[in-house]
Amino acid sequence: MKELLKKYENKAPEIVFNWKDSETDAEGWVVINSLRGGAAGGGTRMRKGLDMNEVLSLAKTMEIKFTVSGPPIGGAKSGINFDPHDPRKKGVLERWYKAVSPLLKSYYGTGGDLNVDEIHEVIPITEESGVWHPQEGVFNGHFKPTEADKINRIGQLRQGVIKVIENPIYSPDVRRKYTVADMITGFGVAEAVKHFYDIYGGEVIGKRAVIQGFGNVGAAAAYYLSQMGAKIVGIIDIAGGLINEEGFSFEEIKTLFLAKNGNTLKADDLIPFEEINKRIWEIQTEIFAPCAASRLITRDQIDEMIGSGLEVISCGANVPFADKEIFFGPIMEQTDTRVSLIPDFISNCGMARVFAYFMERRVQMTDEAIFNDTSNRIKEAIERIHNKNNSKTGISATAFEIALNQLI
Numbered sequence: 001m002k003e004l005l006k007k008y009e010n011k012a013p014e015i016v017f018n019w020k021d022s023e024t025d026a027e028g029w030v031v032i033n034s035l036r037g038g039a040a041g042g043g044t045r046m047r048k049g050l051d052m053n054e055v056l057s058l059a060k061t062m063e064i065k066f067t068v069s070g071p072p073i074g075g076a077k078s079g080i081n082f083d084p085h086d087p088r089k090k091g092v093l094e095r096w097y098k099a100v101s102p103l104l105k106s107y108y109g110t111g112g113d114l115n116v117d118e119i120h121e122v123i124p125i126t127e128e129s130g131v132w133h134p135q136e137g138v139f140n141g142h143f144k145p146t147e148a149d150k151i152n153r154i155g156q157l158r159q160g161v162i163k164v165i166e167n168p169i170y171s172p173d174v175r176r177k178y179t180v181a182d183m184i185t186g187f188g189v190a191e192a193v194k195h196f197y198d199i200y201g202g203e204v205i206g207k208r209a210v211i212q213g214f215g216n217v218g219a220a221a222a223y224y225l226s227q228m229g230a231k232i233v234g235i236i237d238i239a240g241g242l243i244n245e246e247g248f249s250f251e252e253i254k255t256l257f258l259a260k261n262g263n264t265l266k267a268d269d270l271i272p273f274e275e276i277n278k279r280i281w282e283i284q285t286e287i288f289a290p291c292a293a294s295r296l297i298t299r300d301q302i303d304e305m306i307g308s309g310l311e312v313i314s315c316g317a318n319v320p321f322a323d324k325e326i327f328f329g330p331i332m333e334q335t336d337t338r339v340s341l342i343p344d345f346i347s348n349c350g351m352a353r354v355f356a357y358f359m360e361r362r363v364q365m366t367d368e369a370i371f372n373d374t375s376n377r378i379k380e381a382i383e384r385i386h387n388k389n390n391s392k393t394g395i396s397a398t399a400f401e402i403a404l405n406q407l408i
Contacts (some may be wrong), residue, residue, distance in 0.1 A: 001397050002010045002328075004404040009326050013056060014074070026082035030100055031059040034408070037108055039141030040074035041066065041355070043113030044122060046093075048083045055079035057326040061318055064327075065345040067403040068381045069352035071359060073142050076108055078281075093125050101129040110134045114293075114318050118181050119162050122245050133157055135355055143359065152260030153359055160358040167367040172223055174255045180370055181352060186220020187318040188350030188374050189289050192342045193381040194228055196312050199386050200340065205229030208285045208306070209215035213292030215263030217316040217348065219256070221289045226253040230287060234280045237265035238292070238347065242274030245283055269298060272277045284308045291316030298322050299331050306338055311392075315344040328400060332406060336396040343396040345403065346381045350374045 006150070008131030015032035029052045034042045042062040049326075055077045065073025078100065090201055097104070104110065104126060111134055118134075133154045139145055145153060165171040165182050170187070171178045197203050209230045211222045214237040222232050229249025234257070242248075242265070246254075256276045259266050271279070281304040288310055290297055297320050303312075313335065323329020333340050353374045357363055364370075381399070389398040 001401040005400060008404055009408055013059060013269055017100065019096065021092055023236050023357045024088055024092055026080055028078065028080040028096050029055045030078045030103060031055045031076060032108060033059040033063050034073060037072045037142045038048060039107045039138045040076035041138050042075055042077035042107040043111040044078035045113035046050065046080040046082055046084045046088045046114045050079045057310050058318065060326055061345060063407060064403045065349050067406045068346050069349040069377060070356040071142055073112050073138060078110055086368055093121055097125050098129045101131050103136060104131045104137050107137045109138035142362045150161035157358040161354060165367050170367050170371055172254050181351065182216055183220045184350035184354050184374055185348050186217045186316065187224050187371060188378055189221040189291065189314045189347050190224035190228065192314045192378050193225060193287055193312060195382045196340060196342060197221055199382050200392055207287050208233045209287035209289065210234040210285045212290045214260055214265035218291030219260055220288035221291055221316055222253050223257050233285055234283055235265060236276050236280050239264045240270035240273050242267060242271065243280060245285060282308055286311040288313045289316055290320035292318060294319045295322050296320060302335050309338055310339050312340040314342045314347040316348050318344045337393055340392045341396045346378060346399060357403045
């Protein structure tokens with residue numbers, strides 16, 4: 001596996017597009033790792049301090065994710081080095097998408113990512129640049145549909161991603177009009193835990209869980225895990241955190257979800273970040289869902305959690321460990337040999353799978369069909385790992401081997 005990984009990491013990307021904004025100091029990159037299957041896909045992120053290497057690593061991550069979520073295309077990513085809180089953000093995005101629109105029309109599909117919203121920014125701004133849909137390039141490059149078929153499938157994709165969830169099983173409050181895009185990634189993180197216990201033995205009910213990050217992914221993962229019967233005993237977020245070693249009730253987690261301020265945890269009794277960051281790693285827990293930014297989790301934090309009974313990690317963040325390597329650095333490798341580690345490209349593939357699902361011909365547009373499709377895709381990936389390795393350790397190493405054998 002390591003030889004395959006080294007070969008994959010060291011392979012130069014097929015296309016690197018570099019852009020410098022004419023009106024601000026913003027700089028952006030599209031990195032297309034390969035045009036496997038005639039196209040490539042990956043979202044657009046914005047943060048101050050981002051560089052091309054970060055975009056490259058994420059493009060390679062996307063390519064591996066597509067081996068699970070489908071369609072069988074190459075990985076790509078867009079990244080803009082700019083402060084997302086700057087009031088000039090909208091203008092930067094407008095000029096960026098105008099510059100990359102030829103790629104989006106031909107063979108590259110994008111979406112939302114860190115600090116860039118799929119529904120309110122990506123879709124309307126790309127439309128202004130003459131792109132039918134941010135995934136149009138995947139349709140043209142990979143599916144090569146007739147014009148009529150493309151119109152139908154793009155319509156399906158448009159409707160599906162922004163579909164308001166009507167089934168109360170999947171929505172914390174149907175009156176708030178949460179969409180599939182709001183909830184599906186966190187749902188997948190929770191479903192990965194459920195399928196892990198179903199396949200490897202055990203059950204979620206009564207298991208204690210710690211959630212890192214309380215944005216769309218972390219809050220949804222907490223909601224669905226609690227709904228399954230897990231006890232959320234700790235939440236750590238940039239604004240602070242909460243600990244309840246007896247476990248928060250489902251109603252309490254639901255209330256926290258509905259009370260969050262944008263992507264930030266909000267509660268009257270928040271423990272300051274400095275304090276929660278010392279305490280949370282040592283509380284007893286079986287389930288850990290890292291759903292914050294990439295490359296945060298240290299070896300010491302993992303050691304403390306394993307010492308407190310950790311059984312399984314379901315990654316909501318891409319590359320959550322504080323390794324410098326693109327994939328499978330020493331912290332991740334050591335963790336994989338000690339506990340069950342479900343890698344990000346399986347557990348957080350929900351949004352990529354939704355895109356793939358709606359690109360197919362005439363799919364069902366019900367909440368049940370959409371969410372069950374993502375759940376089943378994650379279940380199939382974990383079953384493939386178990387068929388090759390029925391040990392509760394080495395899960396990520398096996399997952400990478402399965403994926404890389406499809407790509408190299």
